[in-house]
Each structure stands twice: as C-alpha cells, then as structure tokens.
Amino acid sequence: MSPTKVLVLTGAAPDEWTRTHFDAAEWADVAVSFASPREAETAGDAEILIVTPTVADPLARARSFRRVQPSGQVLFVAHPERLERMKGLLPYSPEISEAWVVNAELSDPELRRLVVDAGAEVAGRRAIKGLYGRINARFAPQRDGQDAASTQHDRNLALAERYLSAILANAPDALLAIALDGSVVSWNEAATRLLGRTWDEAAGITFPDLFDPEDRPGALDVLNRAGMGESVRAVELRVSAADGQCLTLEVAAGPVLGGGGAIEGVSLIARDVSGRKRDEASLRQLNEELESRVARAVAEREQTAAALRQAQKMEAVGQLTGGVAHDFNNLLTVIKSSIELLRNPNLVEDRKARYLGAISDTVDRAAKLTGQLLAFARRQPLKPEVFDVAERVTTVTEMLRTIVGARVAVSTEIGCATCFALADVSQFETALVNMAVNARDAMQGEGALTVSVREIHEIPAIRGHGRAKGDFIVVSIRDTGAGIPSDKLGQIFEPFYTTKEVGKGTGLGLSQVFGFAKQSGGDVDVESAVGLGTTFTLYLPRIEAPLNPSETSGIRHEDTAAADHGRRVLLVEDNVEVGKFAVQVLEDLGHRITWATNAAEALSVLAEGSDAFDVVFSDVVMPGMNGIELGRAVRERFPALPVVLTSGYSHVLAQEGRHGFELVQKPYAAGDLSRVLNRVARRMSHAQ
Ligand SMILES: Nc1ncnc2c1ncn2[C@@H]1O[C@H](COP(=O)(O)OP(=O)(O)OP(=O)(O)O)[C@@H](O)[C@H]1O
Ligand SMILES: [Mg+2]
Known part of the structure; x- marks a missing residue:
C-alpha cells in the first residue's frame, strides 16, 4: 500500500515548531512534505493538506486546495492565540475537515463541539483514520500535573458534548x-x-x-x-x-x-407541519360543511316561518271577510225586510215613513263601514289640508267632553307653537273621536283623559320599523282605564278585533286611526299598563307654516244658496245599472242628462259642441281612459267646462289625489250630488 501523501503548508519556510511537530520520519505509511503557499499551488497530488498557524489567510488556502483536489482532506491547526477567530471560521468552512488546537485546553464548549464535530464527521473515512490517531496523540494537551478538578471539568465537557450530539441526532426537526x-x-x-x-x-x-x-x-x-x-x-x-x-x-x-x-x-x-396542515384543511372543510348545513336549516326554517305568516294572513283575511259579510248581511236584512214591507199597498203613511227611514239609516251605516274599511286599507281618497293641529284638538276636545261624560276629567296640554300638519282634517277628527270613545269604554265612564300636542324630529322605532327622521306633530291621548294586556297589543289595530260585547263594538275604530296615520305619512303607537291606563300616540308630518292661508281654514264653505235646477249634465258611467239609476235621479232633480258609457265617447260628444253642457259628471274607475284622465283632457280642451268625479274607492285617487277635481263619494245621496253639480257649474259661470 502506497503511503498517504500529506502536504504541510507553512509560512514562507517551515519553522522550527512545524518541523518538530510534523517530522514524519516515524510514520511509515505517510509521506510528509512541506510547502509554502506558493509552492503548494504546484505541489499537485497531496491527499491531505495540513494548514499550520503560520499561514496567512488559511481559509483561502483551504479553498484553493479543495478546488484542485475535490476529494482531498484539509486539516487545520489553530494556534491557541487564534481560537476566537477559528470559532467564527469553522462553522462556515466546509473545506476544513478537521481542526486541532495545539497544546490548549478547550474550555469553550462551543469551540470544543466544533472541533470534535469536525473530527467525528471525517473520523470514519479512509486511510486518514490512523493518521488522526497519531497526530492527535502528538498534539494532545499535556495532562501531566493537571489537577483533579480540571479532569472533572474535561469529563463534563465531553459529556455535555455527547448529549448535544445526541440531541442534534435525535431532534425531530x-x-x-x-x-x-x-x-x-x-x-x-x-x-x-x-x-x-x-x-x-x-x-x-x-x-x-x-x-x-x-x-x-x-x-x-x-x-x-x-x-x-x-x-x-x-x-x-x-x-x-x-x-x-x-x-x-x-x-x-x-x-x-x-x-x-x-x-x-x-x-x-x-x-x-404537514399533519397539522392536513388537520386544518379537514377542519376547514368540516366547518364549511357545517356552515352550509346551518344555512340549509335556516332556509328551511324561514320557509316554515313564511308558510306560517301566509297562514296567519289567510286567517286574518278570513276574519276580515267574515266580519264584513256578517255586518253587511245584518244591514241587508234590514233593507230587504223594509222593502218587503213597503210593497204592501195598504201600508199607512207613518209606517211607510218609518221603513224608509230604516233603509236610509242602514245605508248610512253601511257607508260608514266601507269608509272605515277603506281607511284601514289606506285606500280612502283623502283630502289633505294644512291645518293647525293645536287649534283643531282644542275644538274637538270640547266635543269629547260630551262623548266621555261628566265623570271623566278632560284636559289638554299644548306644547308647540307652530303645529301645522298636512292631513285630512275630517279623518283626523274621526281618529280623535275613535280613540276617545275607546278611552271612555276602558275607564267605564270614570277617570281622566289627557290630550297633548307637541312636536318632535324623529319617530321612534314602532312595531319593528326603524326610526323615521323628520318633523312630526305628536298627538297623545292618555287614559286611566283598564289597560291592554301586552300579548293583545299586536292585534288591536286589526280590523274587527274587539273585546267588546256583541253590538257594542265592531273593532274598526283603531283600524281607521291606523290607516289614516299611515296614509298621511305618519304612524300610530300604543303604550299600556294593565290596571293603570293606556296612551295612544299619533304622529303626523309637520308643515313649517301655512303655504296658502285660504287652505288652512279647515272649515269648508258650504254652499248655502238654494239648489238651482236645470243643469245640462254629461254623465260618464260604464256600469249600466248605476248609469240608469244616476240618469233617473238627476232627471228627477230637474237636470237634463246625456249619458256616455266611456271616456272616448264623452270626448266625442263634447267635440260636437261643449256649449251644450254645464258640467261633466264622471266615474273614476272605467275601462280604457279613467275619470281623472278624462277630467284632465276636458280641462285642457274645454277649460270653461267643470268636471265632477265620483268613486267609492280608487287606487289612483288614493295614491295621486284628486288633481283638483271635485269628488262626490259613493254611495252618494241625490241631494248632495245635486248641490255639488250646481255649485261647480255656478262657480264656473261666475268666473267667466
Ligand atoms: N284606550 C283603550 N284602553 C283599553 N283597551 C283599548 C283601548 N283602546 C282600544 N282598546 C282595545 O282595542 C280593541 C279594538 O279597538 P277598536 O277601537 O279598534 O274597536 P272597538 O272599540 O272594539 O270597536 P269600534 O271602535 O269599531 O266600535 C277594543 O275592543 C279594546 O279591547
Ligand atoms: Mg273603538
């Protein structure tokens, strides 16, 4: 086996220290030669390079050696005085396979680990193994004369180092x-x-x-x-x-x-963290599934709630229809039996008069009933006017005293200076009366009734609606009556809801109040404590100041002049029965009637000669052009010809108002109709 070629790199020339330490005469299997860094560049085939402390820039030397000999080993001998530098260098110098310190105690554990680690890394490799043993022995620190404590310290270090290596080796990270x-x-x-x-x-x-x-x-x-x-x-x-x-x-x-x-x-x-990531992903998926299941459950529940609401609505509609049918049947029974009796030719005069009176009263009650229903449905053709709420309340309160009776103390609290509202005055008065009558019934004729007026700038949240900003007049009616149980508060505004005995209440009073408030752009709220009393609060939109003094009076200038006869009336009515009846009534009152069954026909009659008429009297709800459209066309083409409209109920009227036309509410009494026709005809002829 050929010896391992070792090149010892020294300063310019090998010094004494190097020569004694690396005298390889005794190493049979190692061929040692010395070289300066410059010589080393051409020294060629060494397998091991030993860099000694005298070499300037040892790391550069190590690198260049490894470039030429990639499989070569670099042994690094550090001088005790340069330990700190070695400590910084070693971790980043993979070229250096082994590092030794000559004659020094490695008390710094980190340094010791580095040095030993480097040894452990290459210890198992190749022929160099034997060489290490010998060289290590040669450079081993002198232990002679060292005390026991130092040996113990050394052992501790070795132990710590073994633990550290084990930790590194066993670490899962x-x-x-x-x-x-x-x-x-x-x-x-x-x-x-x-x-x-x-x-x-x-x-x-x-x-x-x-x-x-x-x-x-x-x-x-x-x-x-x-x-x-x-x-x-x-x-x-x-x-x-x-x-x-x-x-x-x-x-x-x-x-x-x-x-x-x-x-x-x-x-x-x-x-x-792959496992954790997988867990997270499956948790996320689980979450999403859960969310979608919750969403499905919520949707199902909403569907059920909607079905329930629908069922409740149907029940309410049923109650309403039943109530209307019941009341109308009662009224019709009176009318029908009166007519039967009137057919008797032998009836004496005063009986006849009594039956006719009964029919007339019953019709009035029926008209009131439909009026209240329309008010609740907010389909009442309102006639909004600007009026002073405080003044109206004061006037109506006087009347309320007689309604509630002497044992109820009535008082008013007026807390606003300019209390103008835009609403239908007569509906407003009806609402006050309805609430006062309820208060009277709740107090059983004894207690205190307080009506107050003030202004606010926001309606509080009512029945689940949010607040409504704006200027409002607030009219409150407070009584000291029986109160309303809280579970009933949601129902009192429903039509036909009543707790009064048969014949005492129809359950339409508060429906009118509710419909009127809503249709006027306001609202109504109730607060009650059983045994203490109830407060109804009506909100109406406030108007800054009267726009036009003539509109503010709230008092209608009734025509007192005697009805004059012989007006020429163009009647527009699509319903044959009603048309025939109207013709008869108006002719009986002395007018001359031309009857058109729709708006187009009426316009063509007028086109032939509008001079032939004093007034146009038209129904509102008709197929094709409606009464309001006809009225506007007439106003445009024949400005001198007045138009009077009639309707029982019309969407268009409820939503848009009456566009300045006179309106006669169905059902109308013949006398009232004649008075209105005369008045507008007269007004028009005065104006000309
Ligand atoms: N001030 C009040 N105190 C106690 N309960 C009231 C008061 N106002 C209304 N109620 C309750 O609300 C119900 C409905 O009132 P509403 O005015 O709509 O109908 P009514 O008074 O029963 O009948 P109508 O007014 O049609 O003659 C009353 O039957 C009563 O139970
Ligand atoms: Mg009532």
Missing part, C-alpha cells in the same frame, strides 16, 4: 447552518429525512434550491431577513420528501453572530 451566500454548511439527520436528500446530494446547492420551485422566493426571503439580523418565525415552505410526498415545513431562522458581533451566517429550524 431539521437543524441547518447556512452561510450568507446560501450554501448549506451543516445539518442534522432530521434534515436529511425532511429535505429528501443526503448531505452528499446537497453538496453544491444553496438553501432555496432545497424547496419546491414556487416556494424558493419565500426561502430566499427567509434567508435574507435572517441574514439582516431579523428573527424570522413560522414561515411555511414546501419540499418534496424522499418518498416523493410533499411536505410542508414551518421554518424559523435567525442570524449567527461572529466574534466581533458581525452576522456571519444563518441558523435555521424546520419542522414538519
């Missing part, structure tokens, strides 16, 4: 030392497993290359940040492990400081 240029200086066994390659396979590649291509920028970022001194935590990077499985590693990194405090490299811990 990959531990890596990376040079600032990204090259991997050292790693433990877990790194081999987690990074999917052996130490030899990793030779020559940089840290980012260890990871999946799309995570390499992330790895580079970790390296850069730690290299700048930052302590990087919990960055996830993916690698392909040895078995081809993709692992997610959670990486933490920090700077490695050299002796002078300068950053010399990066230390890095990588933990396999």
Whole structure:
C-alpha cells in the first residue's frame, strides 16, 4: 500500500515548531512534505493538506486546495492565540475537515463541539483514520500535573458534548447552518429525512434550491431577513420528501453572530407541519360543511316561518271577510225586510215613513263601514289640508267632553307653537273621536283623559320599523282605564278585533286611526299598563307654516244658496245599472242628462259642441281612459267646462289625489250630488 501523501503548508519556510511537530520520519505509511503557499499551488497530488498557524489567510488556502483536489482532506491547526477567530471560521468552512488546537485546553464548549464535530464527521473515512490517531496523540494537551478538578471539568465537557450530539441526532426537526451566500454548511439527520436528500446530494446547492420551485422566493426571503439580523418565525415552505410526498415545513431562522458581533451566517429550524396542515384543511372543510348545513336549516326554517305568516294572513283575511259579510248581511236584512214591507199597498203613511227611514239609516251605516274599511286599507281618497293641529284638538276636545261624560276629567296640554300638519282634517277628527270613545269604554265612564300636542324630529322605532327622521306633530291621548294586556297589543289595530260585547263594538275604530296615520305619512303607537291606563300616540308630518292661508281654514264653505235646477249634465258611467239609476235621479232633480258609457265617447260628444253642457259628471274607475284622465283632457280642451268625479274607492285617487277635481263619494245621496253639480257649474259661470 502506497503511503498517504500529506502536504504541510507553512509560512514562507517551515519553522522550527512545524518541523518538530510534523517530522514524519516515524510514520511509515505517510509521506510528509512541506510547502509554502506558493509552492503548494504546484505541489499537485497531496491527499491531505495540513494548514499550520503560520499561514496567512488559511481559509483561502483551504479553498484553493479543495478546488484542485475535490476529494482531498484539509486539516487545520489553530494556534491557541487564534481560537476566537477559528470559532467564527469553522462553522462556515466546509473545506476544513478537521481542526486541532495545539497544546490548549478547550474550555469553550462551543469551540470544543466544533472541533470534535469536525473530527467525528471525517473520523470514519479512509486511510486518514490512523493518521488522526497519531497526530492527535502528538498534539494532545499535556495532562501531566493537571489537577483533579480540571479532569472533572474535561469529563463534563465531553459529556455535555455527547448529549448535544445526541440531541442534534435525535431532534425531530431539521437543524441547518447556512452561510450568507446560501450554501448549506451543516445539518442534522432530521434534515436529511425532511429535505429528501443526503448531505452528499446537497453538496453544491444553496438553501432555496432545497424547496419546491414556487416556494424558493419565500426561502430566499427567509434567508435574507435572517441574514439582516431579523428573527424570522413560522414561515411555511414546501419540499418534496424522499418518498416523493410533499411536505410542508414551518421554518424559523435567525442570524449567527461572529466574534466581533458581525452576522456571519444563518441558523435555521424546520419542522414538519404537514399533519397539522392536513388537520386544518379537514377542519376547514368540516366547518364549511357545517356552515352550509346551518344555512340549509335556516332556509328551511324561514320557509316554515313564511308558510306560517301566509297562514296567519289567510286567517286574518278570513276574519276580515267574515266580519264584513256578517255586518253587511245584518244591514241587508234590514233593507230587504223594509222593502218587503213597503210593497204592501195598504201600508199607512207613518209606517211607510218609518221603513224608509230604516233603509236610509242602514245605508248610512253601511257607508260608514266601507269608509272605515277603506281607511284601514289606506285606500280612502283623502283630502289633505294644512291645518293647525293645536287649534283643531282644542275644538274637538270640547266635543269629547260630551262623548266621555261628566265623570271623566278632560284636559289638554299644548306644547308647540307652530303645529301645522298636512292631513285630512275630517279623518283626523274621526281618529280623535275613535280613540276617545275607546278611552271612555276602558275607564267605564270614570277617570281622566289627557290630550297633548307637541312636536318632535324623529319617530321612534314602532312595531319593528326603524326610526323615521323628520318633523312630526305628536298627538297623545292618555287614559286611566283598564289597560291592554301586552300579548293583545299586536292585534288591536286589526280590523274587527274587539273585546267588546256583541253590538257594542265592531273593532274598526283603531283600524281607521291606523290607516289614516299611515296614509298621511305618519304612524300610530300604543303604550299600556294593565290596571293603570293606556296612551295612544299619533304622529303626523309637520308643515313649517301655512303655504296658502285660504287652505288652512279647515272649515269648508258650504254652499248655502238654494239648489238651482236645470243643469245640462254629461254623465260618464260604464256600469249600466248605476248609469240608469244616476240618469233617473238627476232627471228627477230637474237636470237634463246625456249619458256616455266611456271616456272616448264623452270626448266625442263634447267635440260636437261643449256649449251644450254645464258640467261633466264622471266615474273614476272605467275601462280604457279613467275619470281623472278624462277630467284632465276636458280641462285642457274645454277649460270653461267643470268636471265632477265620483268613486267609492280608487287606487289612483288614493295614491295621486284628486288633481283638483271635485269628488262626490259613493254611495252618494241625490241631494248632495245635486248641490255639488250646481255649485261647480255656478262657480264656473261666475268666473267667466
Ligand atoms: N284606550 C283603550 N284602553 C283599553 N283597551 C283599548 C283601548 N283602546 C282600544 N282598546 C282595545 O282595542 C280593541 C279594538 O279597538 P277598536 O277601537 O279598534 O274597536 P272597538 O272599540 O272594539 O270597536 P269600534 O271602535 O269599531 O266600535 C277594543 O275592543 C279594546 O279591547
Ligand atoms: Mg273603538
């Protein structure tokens, strides 16, 4: 076997120290030669390079040797005085396989670990093994005369070092030392497993290359940040492990400081979090499934709630229809039996008059009933006017005194200066009366009734509606009556809801209040305590000041002049029965009637000569052009011809108002109709 060629690198010329220590005469299997760094460049085929302390820039020498001899070993002899420098150098110098310290105690555990580690790394390799033993023996520190304490210290160090090696070897996490240029200086066994390659396979590649291509920028970022001194935590990077499985590693990194405090490299811990990631993913999926199941359950519940609401609505409609049918049947019974009796030819005069009176009263009650229903449905053709609420309340309160009786103390509290509202005055008065009558019934004729007026700038949340901003007049009616149980408060505004005995209440009073308030752009609320009393609060939109004094009076100038006869009326009515009846009534009242059955026909009659008429009297709800459209056409083409409209209920009227036309509400009494027709005809002829 040929001897191992060892080249000892010295300063310019081998000094005494080097010569004695590396005198290889006694090493039969080792051929030692000495060279200065310059000579070494041409020295060629040495297998082991020993760099001695006299060499300037030992690391550069080691590198250039390894370039020429990639499989060569570099042994590094450090002078005791340069230990600190060695400590900084070794972790980042993979070229140096082994480091020795001559005649020195390695009391610094870190340094000791580095030196021993480097030895352990190469100890098992090749022929150099024997050489180490001998050289180590030669350079072993002199132990003669050392005290027991020092030996103990040494043993402790050796123990600590073994533990440390075991920890590194058994650590489940990959531990890596990376040079600032990204090259991997050292790693433990877990790194081999987690990074999917052996130490030899990793030779020559940089840290980012260890990871999946799309995570390499992330790895580079970790390296850069730690290299700048930052302590990087919990960055996830993916690698392909040895078995081809993709692992997610959670990486933490920090700077490695050299002796002078300068950053010399990066230390890095990588933990396999693939299992946790899988758990997280399945948890997420579970969550999503749960969410969608909850959403489905909620949707199902909403469907059930909607079905329930629908059922409740149907019940309410049933109650309403039943109530209307019941009341109307009662009224019709009176009318029908009165008519039967009137057919008797032998009926005496005063009986006849009584039956006719009964019919007339019943019709009035029926009209009131439909009026209340329309008010609740907010389909009442309102006649909004600007009026002083305080003044109206004061006037109506006088009337309320007689309604509630002498044993109820009535008082008013007026708390606003300009209390103008835009609403239908007569509906407003009806609402006050309805609430006062309820209060009287609740107090059983004895107690206190307080009506107050004030202004506010916001309606509070009522029945689940949000607040409504704006200026409002508030009219409150407070009584000291029986109160309303809280579970009934939701029902009192429903039509036909009543707690009064048969014949005492129809359950339409508060429906009118509710419909009127809503249709006027306001609202109504109730507060009650059983045994203490109830307060109804009506909100109406407030108007700054009267726009036009003539509109504010609230008092209608009734036509008192005697009805004059003989008006020429163009009647527009599509219903044959009603049309025939109207013709008869108007003719009986002395007018001359031309009857058109629709708006188009009416316009063509007028086109032939509008002078032939004093007034147009039209129904509102008709197929084709409706009454309001006809009225506007007439106003445009024949400005001198007045138009009077009639309707029982019309969407258009309820929503848009009456466009300035006179309106006669159905059912109308013949006398009222005649008075209105005369008045507008007269007004028009005065104006001309
Ligand atoms: N001030 C009040 N105090 C106690 N309960 C009241 C008061 N106002 C209304 N209620 C209750 O609300 C129900 C409905 O009132 P609403 O005015 O709509 O109908 P009514 O008074 O029963 O009949 P109608 O007014 O049609 O003659 C009343 O039957 C009563 O139970
Ligand atoms: Mg009532």
